[in-house]
Amino acid sequence: MRALILSDIHSNLEALTAVIDDATERGGFDSLWCLGDTVGYGPDPGPCIKLLRQHNALPVLGNHDYVAIGKASAEDFNYAAKAAIEWTANNLSPEDAKYLSGLPTVIKAEPFTLVHGTLRDHVNEYLLERDTALATLDLLETRYCAVGHTHLPFICREDGNKTTFIEFAEDREYNLDEERLIINPGSVGQPRDRNPRPSYALYDSLESTIQRHRVEYRIQETQEKMRDVHLPEYLIDRLNQGI
Ligand code: ZN
Numbered sequence: 515m516r517a518l519i520l521s522d523i524h525s526n527l528e529a530l531t532a533v534i535d536d537a538t539e540r541g542g543f544d545s546l547w548c549l550g551d552t553v554g555y556g557p558d559p560g561p562c563i564k565l566l567r568q569h570n571a572l573p574v575l576g577n578h579d580y581v582a583i584g585k586a587s588a589e590d591f592n593y594a595a596k597a598a599i600e601w602t603a604n605n606l607s608p609e610d611a612k613y614l615s616g617l618p619t620v621i622k623a624e625p626f627t628l629v630h631g632t633l634r635d636h637v638n639e640y641l642l643e644r645d646t647a648l649a650t651l652d653l654l655e656t657r658y659c660a661v662g663h664t665h666l667p668f669i670c671r672e673d674g675n676k677t678t679f680i681e682f683a684e685d686r687e688y689n690l691d692e693e694r695l696i697i698n699p700g701s702v703g704q705p706r707d708r709n710p711r712p713s714y715a716l717y718d719s720l721e722s723t724i725q726r727h728r729v730e731y732r733i734q735e736t737q738e739k740m741r742d743v744h745l746p747e748y749l750i751d752r753l754n755q756g757i
Pocket of ligand 1: 522524551576578663664665
């Protein structure tokens with residue numbers, strides 16, 4: 515079984531399409547696992563949801579999805595994120611809102627557990643350092659965990675009662691073994707590691723390997739659509755910089 519693991523699409527249809535095309539060219543996938551924040555920031559919430567549904571994706575709910583469907587307030591969002599999520603909420607069809615409302619916040623897809631934030635706080639907490647990693651490993655019932663939310667790729671290894679964060683390098687094959695670990699595939703629609711190219715991972719259960727890849731996409735097309743619907747200029751610019 516091969517799984518395409520991706521996160522933080524953020525309504526960026528061109529980026530999502532480029533990732534799916536690239537994964538298809540690299541041998542394809544049987545399952546598509548999405549780690550949340552399908553919507554927010556970008557101009558195409560509906561078409562991104564449609565594409566995920568066409569691929570029978572297993573998505574979990576992210577914090578932007580949560581606010582877009584009115585289950586949480588945007589009070590912790592900065593002005594640009596707030597403006598974008600209000601636009602998103604007003605531009606989701608009733609069917610898309612219903613789809614997002616039905617998503618779980620955590621899914622077991624053996625041997626992975628999928629969650630947006632952490633296993634302690636599924637939707638909002640950022641997994642960036644030792645304490646949050648240890649808390650998630652404490653609660654982890656499968657061998658591996660896949661998280662999103664930070665838009666930063668990494669592999670975190672359990673190391674006794676410590677954790678070690680290592681680089682999840684591009685185009686390198688990592689062998690997965692008995693060791694428990696947490697991975698973040700990076701972001702599709704708004705990378706924040708100073709590289710604007712969408713990032714994703716391919717997991718192969720037969721080979722027990724995982725690889726991370728990046729793709730080029732038609733970024734200007736996304737930016738033009740954002741301008742057309744008056745999304746904040748700051749959000750349009752940051753796509754170029756990968757921040
Ligand atoms: Zn996000």
